[in-house]
Amino acid sequence: LVAFTQPKLLAGRRVVITAGPTSEKIDPVRVITNRSSGKTGYAIARAAHEAGAQVVLVSGPTALPAPHGVRRVDVESAADMHAAVMAGARDADLFIAVAAVADWHVANASGNKLKKNASNQPPALQFAPNPDILAEVARLPDGPWCVGFAAETENLHEHAQAKRQRKGVPLLVGNLAQDSMGGDTTTFVLFDDQGIEELPKLSKTDAARRLIKAIAARLPRKA
Ligand code: CTP
Numbered sequence: 001l002v003a004f005t006q007p008k009l010l011a012g013r014r015v016v017i018t019a020g021p022t023s024e025k026i027d028p029v030r031v032i033t034n035r036s037s038g039k040t041g042y043a044i045a046r047a048a049h050e051a052g053a054q055v056v057l058v059s060g061p062t063a064l065p066a067p068h069g070v071r072r073v074d075v076e077s078a079a080d081m082h083a084a085v086m087a088g089a090r091d092a093d094l095f096i097a098v099a100a101v102a103d104w105h106v107a108n109a110s111g112n113k114l115k116k117n118a119s120n121q122p123p124a125l126q127f128a129p130n131p132d133i134l135a136e137v138a139r140l141p142d143g144p145w146c147v148g149f150a151a152e153t154e155n156l157h158e159h160a161q162a163k164r165q166r167k168g169v170p171l172l173v174g175n176l177a178q179d180s181m182g183g184d185t186t187t188f189v190l191f192d193d194q195g196i197e198e199l200p201k202l203s204k205t206d207a208a209r210r211l212i213k214a215i216a217a218r219l220p221r222k223a
């Protein structure tokens with residue numbers, strides 16, 4: 001019931017959200033991925049929908065059901081996620097990048113399953129950088145208002161402020177990976193040009209609702 005009584009702070013807004021990990025192929029049966037349950041991104045997608053937004057959730061592989069009322073686009077690799085986001089970003093009012101995107105893909109991925117050979121040498125994987133989806137969307141002329149995330153293991157404030165500026169986004173949400181990863185609670189720290197706002201430790205559902213309120217308060221009015 002609480003879900004239906006949330007204020008419609010994002011009524012009429014189009015929102016694109018990324019969530020979950022990406023999965024980068026080594027060969028047809030092996031991948032390299034990031035640790036992400038998708039719970040935070042999905043909670044934010046639900047909170048945005050509750051707030052009246054039209055939500056597209058671009059999701060890497062997770063074990064979670066699609067949130068009610070949200071259009072989910074399933075992707076695997078960072079390249080897939082990049083393509084799905086760029087297809088919708090230009091028309092969106094708001095982009096929230098929550099996904100744990102792999103920074104690299106395997107440049108010499110094999111079309112066939114790699115086999116152990118007689119000498120039992122592991123394969124020499126070569127990595128190539130993935131596109132930075134958030135930075136690219138943030139640079140779009142007339143693009144959506146952008147919110148980034150940073151899960152750090154140390155020096156959260158320093159890393160998060162630097163990341164906010166490097167990505168060119170007005171709002172960046174930091175959390176400590178060890179406080180949040182895989183669990184049902186999280187502690188958000190909001191970084192914007194006014195400074196820092198620390199939210200208390202909350203369920204991911206409540207943290208997501210607080211974040212949507214903080215975003216709605218900052219989002220420029222519709223022209
Ligand atoms: N992000 C993205 N595309 C990428 C990498 C990151 O959209 N290829 C987004 C994430 O969804 C997150 C933000 O950028 O919102 C920060 O991601 P993070 O991995 O913390 O930052 P990086 O710039 O990749 O720096 P590093 O991994 O070295 O900390």
Ligand code: CA
Nearest residue numbers: 100101102103
């Ligand atoms: Ca990264």
